[in-house]
Each structure stands twice: as C-alpha cells, then as structure tokens.
Amino acid sequence: MKNDQFLQSGSLSESRRQFLEKAGLATIIGTFGISFFTSCVSSEEPDDTTTPPTTTAPNGITISGNTVQVNLTIQNKLAASGGWLLITSAKTLVANLNGAYVALTSVCTHSQCSDSWSFTNNQFTCTCHNSIFDTAGKVVQGPAGQPLDVYSTSVSGSTLTINK
Ligand code: FES
Structure with a gap:
C-alpha cells in the first residue's frame, strides 16, 4: 500500500x-x-549570398550586383548629347557624349561624397568641395588628387548596360 x-x-x-x-x-x-x-x-538561417540583389527602380533603372541597366526610352535625359544622370543607388554617373555613353563612379576620390554632382561642358563637378573631373575620370581641378573609376558601357536596343 x-x-x-x-x-x-x-x-x-x-x-x-x-x-x-x-x-x-x-x-x-x-x-x-x-x-x-x-x-x-x-x-540562424544561412543568407543567400549566391544571388546578387536586384533593385528595379520605377524609372527604368535596374541594378543587379555590379550591372546597371538603364532603359533609355524611360530615362530620356540621356537621349541627347550632354544629357547625364546620377544614379545614387548604384553610385554611378552616366553621360551621353555625342551618342556614346560614359559611366564613372560617383564616389569622389577626395572625401567620398557620392550624391552631389553637376555636369557641364563635358566635366563632372563634385559639389562637395568642387573637384572637377573629365569624362575619362581624370582630375581637372582638385582638391581631389585621384581619378574616378570608369566603367564599361554597351547599348543594345534601348537598353544601356553599365558593368562596374
Ligand atoms: S568629396 Fe568631392 S571634392 Fe571633396
């Protein structure tokens, strides 16, 4: 019991x-x-790092890893020679030079400003401290002492592709 x-x-x-x-x-x-x-x-789940992030902006710009594509029909600022764009999300400057496109980093080599630029007379000016660069990235006026990186570009139909 x-x-x-x-x-x-x-x-x-x-x-x-x-x-x-x-x-x-x-x-x-x-x-x-x-x-x-x-x-x-x-x-605790592993990150998917094999696929680059893709950003589609509503303005015809697609960013996938180191590739930036611009729909030239939508981004008509680039249609005429002298037209240019600052793509802040890709830290990239683009300009139309007599129908050819040049692309450069928008990260200034002086103090890394990346979103304050103007473009006149085929020269980019970083308006943070007024460094001036030509369309090949070369320093025209300091205080910057180093050139901007230049990216390759190609056009297929109405799509401009920039490879960073
Ligand atoms: S950061 Fe561009 S001139 Fe200073």
Missing part, C-alpha cells in the same frame, strides 16, 4: 513536473511572443 501510494504520488509528481514545464514554456512565449522565437530561428 505504501509502495502504491509512493508510486502514485511519484506519478502525480511527474505529471505536475510536465505540467509546470509546459506552463513555463507558455509563460515564456506569452512574455516574449512568437516573433521572438521566429526571429531567433530566422537569424
């Missing part, structure tokens, strides 16, 4: 322990929420 009581009370203790474990888990989930657990799980 004592053994039966002991076994029974032992079995009740086991049930109580299981109940308390489940209740404790429920309390933790209630306290931190499901998002806490899902965010922990998702942060």
Whole structure:
C-alpha cells in the first residue's frame, strides 16, 4: 500500500513536473511572443549570398550586383548629347557624349561624397568641395588628387548596360 501510494504520488509528481514545464514554456512565449522565437530561428538561417540583389527602380533603372541597366526610352535625359544622370543607388554617373555613353563612379576620390554632382561642358563637378573631373575620370581641378573609376558601357536596343 505504501509502495502504491509512493508510486502514485511519484506519478502525480511527474505529471505536475510536465505540467509546470509546459506552463513555463507558455509563460515564456506569452512574455516574449512568437516573433521572438521566429526571429531567433530566422537569424540562424544561412543568407543567400549566391544571388546578387536586384533593385528595379520605377524609372527604368535596374541594378543587379555590379550591372546597371538603364532603359533609355524611360530615362530620356540621356537621349541627347550632354544629357547625364546620377544614379545614387548604384553610385554611378552616366553621360551621353555625342551618342556614346560614359559611366564613372560617383564616389569622389577626395572625401567620398557620392550624391552631389553637376555636369557641364563635358566635366563632372563634385559639389562637395568642387573637384572637377573629365569624362575619362581624370582630375581637372582638385582638391581631389585621384581619378574616378570608369566603367564599361554597351547599348543594345534601348537598353544601356553599365558593368562596374
Ligand atoms: S568629396 Fe568631392 S571634392 Fe571633396
């Protein structure tokens, strides 16, 4: 009889322990929420680094890794010679020079300003401190002392492709 009581009370203790474990888990989930657990799980998942991110801007510019494509029909600022664009999301300058396209980095070699440029008389001016570069990236006027990187370009139909 004592053994039966002991076994029974032992079995009740086991049930109580299981109940308390489940209740404790429920309390933790209630306290931190499901998002806490899902965010922990998702942060442990491996990143997909094999596919470059692709950004499609609504203005006809697509960026995929080191390739930038510009739809020249939509981006008609590049249609005429002297037309130019600063593509901030790709940190790229593009200009039409008598029907040929040049592309350069928009990261100035002086102090790395990348979004303050003007283009006149076939020269890019970084308006942060007024360094001037020609369309080959060469420094025309400092304070910048190093040239801008130049990217290759090609046109197929109405698509300009820039390879950085
Ligand atoms: S960052 Fe371009 S001139 Fe200074």
